[in-house]
Amino acid sequence: MNQIAFTIDTYLALLVVIVNFIFAILIMTRSSRSIIYTIFFFICVSNIFWNFGDFMFYVSESRSWFYFSLIGSSMLPALMVHWISILVTPEQKSSSFVIPAYLFSGLLAISSLLAKFHAGIQWFVDSAYWNIVYLILLGPFLLAGIVMIFTGINRTTSQDEKSRLRYILIAVLIGVFTGLTDLVQLLNIPVPPLGHLGCLVYSFVLAGGVYKHRAYYDILAQMRMKLEILNEISAGIAHEIRNPLSSIKGAAKLLSARLHKRSDPEDVEYFTIISDEIDRLNTILTNYQFFTKPLKIEKDLVSMNEIIQKTVKLTEIGILPIKIQMDLSEDMLKIKADAVSMKQVFLNMIKNAADSCGPDGELIIKTEYIRPWVKISFSDNGTGIPAGSQNRIFEPFFTTKTKGMGMGLAICQQIVQSHGGRIEVNNILPKGVRFSILLPV
Secondary structure, three states, X not given: OOHHHHHHHHHHHHHHHHHHHHHHXXXXXXXXXXXXXXXXXXXXXXXXXXXXXXXXHHHHOOHHHHHHHHHHHHHHHHHHHHXXXXXXXXXXOOOOOHHHXXXXXXXXXXXXXXXXXXXXXXXXXXXXXHHHHHHHHHHHHHHHHHHHHHHHHHHOOOHHHHHHHHHHHHHHHHHHHHHHHHHHHHOOOOOOOOHHHHHHHHHHHHHHHHHHOHHHHHHHHHHHHHHHHHHHHHHHHHHHHHHHHHHHHHHHHHHHHHHHHHOOHHHHHHHHHHHHHHHHHHHHHHHOOOOOOOOOOOOEEEOHHHHHHHHHHHHHHOOOOEEEEEEEOOOOOOEEEXXXXXXXXXXXXXXXXXXXXXXXXXXXXXXXXXXXEEEEEEEEOOOOOOOOOOXXXXXXXXXXXXXXXXXXXXXXXXXXXXXXXEEEEEEOOOOOEEEEEEEEO
């Protein structure tokens, strides 16, 4: 590196420190202490460690500052993957990548810290092997983060959300590719070092995206806080509800044994429904915490037609004020799915239609095989989805009803996605709405 380029790179590192220090102060003074802003704060801190260490190393030529800088650069990949995971999948605490990412980042950061005190560790950190290990251990996590963002952009229909994710994508791509120039240069590959310049650019892009869409991030932070509280509350409620449910199921079995001699088919059917619904309630209680814990899905080879028929039979007993017509394809294939969870989805769809349509409502449930999907559609003649709400109906706590928590469709979407499928929604002219569930065969 010639002297002019060296000087520019030195002061770019100092500029990155100043910029990220300002961003960190803004986060501390003007943002909530939620996990979203906390991780963004530590991203700024890691940038400060990395660039300040490099600046002092260039100025003083003390190797201790070089090891100091590696602590910051080691932690950045894990923090970015964690932040991406929260923004792309806010309904979950974290993806499966986060814990291993922090583990590997932490190991590299600790090795950098101990390099000053142990000759063997110092040799490892000073050699090209440290950079190779960095690329091997943390490179896949950065690639996974990029894939998560692309998936989120392709999955969402909201242009605002696409814009938010594009900011993150641009920042991550700039950070990854410019950071690689520093790493490969240490491997004696002749490329210009752009790490500090890239860090400056992606810091502005990332912060610009955060503060431009701050209202969204504030809402997302509040939503996650509510979900954490809900998870604690639901755990206690689930425990209290399961006890009487167990008593009800036990009493139903005893009563069934007493009436067994009558051999009335209707009695047997009703007791079967009671038993099945108690099991379904237990499953709902287990899955109610799905926003912060993964759903428990147990897949078996099942017929969607049979599940729909049982669900409709259940709604008829419950006397829902809606006329249901079934158009079930005879060519439907059995698929791997969780029957209890899918029954919950179908029941929510029917109840939503009944709420939307009123006493003169009509609902058509249709199944068809459209390679490579099994498609189940629910078409009603209700009021449809209000303009501007179609992109939000699957958000937790969002509802257009006067009563309700806004959890039903969010749960449905999570269950369907856990099966590898998706839900599509369209208004029907002149009135009504169609929900289409597509499940892979």
